[in-house]
Amino acid sequence: MSSRSFLSTGTRVALATLAIGVAGAAIASSADAADPRQQLFEKFESAVKGKKVAWVPVWLGVLESEWTRVMQQNFDNYGIELTVRDPNFKSDVQLQAVSTLINEKPDILVVQNPTTTLLARELKRAMSLGIKVIQVNMSSNTTTDAYVGADVPKMGRLLAKEALDACGGGKSSGKVAILQGEATAAYSLDMTNAATAVLKTDPSIDIVSSQPVNWDANKASEITTNVLQQHPDLCAIISVWGPQTAGAAQAVKNAGKLGKIKIFVASDGQPADCDMVEQGLYTKNLSYTADLQGEAIVNAALALLQDDRPAGSTQYAFYTTNYWVSGPQDRQYCFVVPE
Template identity: 85%
Template sequence: MSFRKYGFAGIRTAVAVAALTAIGITIGAGAIGKAQAADPREELFQKFTAATKGKKVAWVPVWLGVLESEWTRVMKANFDNYGIELTMRDPNFKSDVQLQAVSTLINEKPDILIVQNPTTTLLARELKRAMQSGIKVIQVNMSSNTTTDAYVGADVPHMGRVLAQETLNVCGGGKGSGKVAILQGEATAAYSLDMTKAATEVLGTDPTIKIVSSQPTNWDANKGAEIMTNVLQQNPDLCAVISVWGPQTAGAAQVIKNAGKQGEIKVFVASDGQPADCDLQEQGLYTKILSYTANLQGEAIVNAALALLQDDRPAGSTQYAFYTTNYWVSGPQDRQYCFTVPKE
C-alpha cells in the first residue's frame, strides 16, 4: 500500500478499514467456532468412547460353571458392544492353574483384571501386584484379603443374617426342636466364611436354637448329601437347614426327602438364581431361596469396569463397591429372580 498516494487522511482511512476487516475476520471465526462446537451430549459420548473402546479386560473365574457362564455371557455381550476386548481363562476349579493364569495375564497388561477368588489368600498377593503394575482389579462375589479397585457381588453377611432370621421365624422361640444345620461352602472362601459367621451370630441371639452341624461341603452336592445323612441320623428332629449356595444343597435336600421329612424340615438357601435352584424350590425340596440374580450381577460387573476405565486415577486409588440386591423366591410367582440360560 502506498501511503504517499493517499496522504495522512488516506492513511487513517486505510488503517480503519484494515482494523474493521481484522475484527470482522475474528468475529466470523468466533461465530464459526461456536457453530461448530460439539453438543455437550456428544462430547460426553466421545469421552466415554475414548476411555473404553479398544481397552482390554481379562477375566478369571474359579471355573466356568452355570453361574460363571452367566456372568461371562453378560460381560461378553456388553463388552463387544463397547468395543472392549474380553479374555477369559477357565482354571476348572484348579487353584494352581488359576494362580498361574492370573500371573500370566498380569504380565500381558490388560486394562482391567476381573477375578473370582476361591479363598481369601490364594490370589491376594497377585492382585496387589496387578494394581502396582497399573492394572485395575475387580473382585466378584468372593473377595480376598487384598482390597482392590472394586468389589461386585452380594452383601454376603447381610444374606447370612436374612437366612438366619427366616430360620428363627420357623424354629426359634420354642417352635419345633430348635435344631439347625448349616451347610458351608469352601471353608476358606470369604463368601462362605462371612455368610456362616453372620448367620451363626443371629441364630445365637435365641437360646432355644441349637446349631447341631456347621460343616463345609466344598461346593459339592454329594458332600452335602453325606453331611445331611449323618445329621439326620443323630438329629431326626432337625428343624431347619441353612445353605450358603444352591447347587451344593441338592444332595442334602434329596436326603431329607428320602427320609420322609420334606416340608417338615425347612431348607433356606442362598442362591445365584440359577434355574435349577428355582426348579427345586418349586418342587418343594427348598423351602425358600434368597437370590442375588446372576444376570443382574453380570451387568453390575460391566458397569464397574466401565466406571474404572473412565476414572483417571491410577490403579489402587479407589475402593468401589457394587452390592447386588437380594430377592426371596418362594414359588413360581418369583421365577423372574432366577435367570434363564440362553439356548445355543
C-alpha cells in the same frame, strides 16, 4: 467512482450469500464443538474403546458362564476386548492364569477368589503395575479397585432370620444345620459367621452341625444324611449356595422329611434353584440374580476405565440386591440360560 461501483448487483448478492453461508457454517461448527452430549460420548468412547479386560473365574459353571455371557455381550458393544481363562476349579491353574495375564498387562483384571488368600499377593502386584482389579462375589484379603457382588453377611442374616421364624422361640426342637461352601472362601465364611451370630441370639436354637461341603452336592448329601441320623428332629437347614443344596434336599426327601425340615438357601439365581423351590425341595431361595451381577461387573469396569486415578486408588463397591424366591410367582429372580 468508488471501487464498489465496479461490482455488479449479481456479484454483490453472490458475495453476501457466500459470507452468510461461511458465517452459518462457523456458527454450526462452533455449536457442534460445544455440544456437551457429544463431548461426553466422545470422552467415554476414548476411555473404553480398544481397552482389554481379563477375566478369571474359579471355573465356568452356570453362574460364571452367565457373568461371562453378560460381560462379553456388553464389552463387544463398547469395543472392549475380553479374555477369559477357565481354571476348572483348580487353584494352581487359576493362580498361574492370573500371573500370566498380569504379565500381559490388561487394563482391567476381573477375578473370582476361591479363598481369601490364594490370589491376594498377585492382585497387589497387578495394581502395582497399573492394572485395575475387580473382585467378584468372593473377595480376598486384599482390597482392590472394586468389589462386585452380594452383601454376603446380610444374606447370612436374612437366612438365619427365616430359620429363627421357623424354629425359634421353643416352637420346635430348635435344631439347625448349616451347610458351608469352601471353609476359607470369603463368601462362605462371611455368610456362615453372620448367620451363626443371628441364630445365637435365640437360646432355644441349637446349631447341631456347621460344616463345609466344598460346593459339592454329593458331600452335602453325605453330611445331611449323617446329621439326620443323629438328629431326626432337625428343624431347618441353611445353605450358603443353591446347587450344593440339591444333595441335602435329596437326603431330606429320602428320610421322609420333605416339608417337615425347612431348607433356606442362598442362590445366584440359577434356574435349577427356582425349580427346587417350585418342587417343594427348598423352602425359600434368597437370590442375587447373576445376570444383574454381570451388568454390575460391566458398569464397574466402565467406571474404572473412565477414572483417571491410578490403580489401587479407589475402593468402589457394587452390592447387588437380594430377592426371595418362594414360588412360581418369583420366577423372574432366577435368570434364563440362553440355548
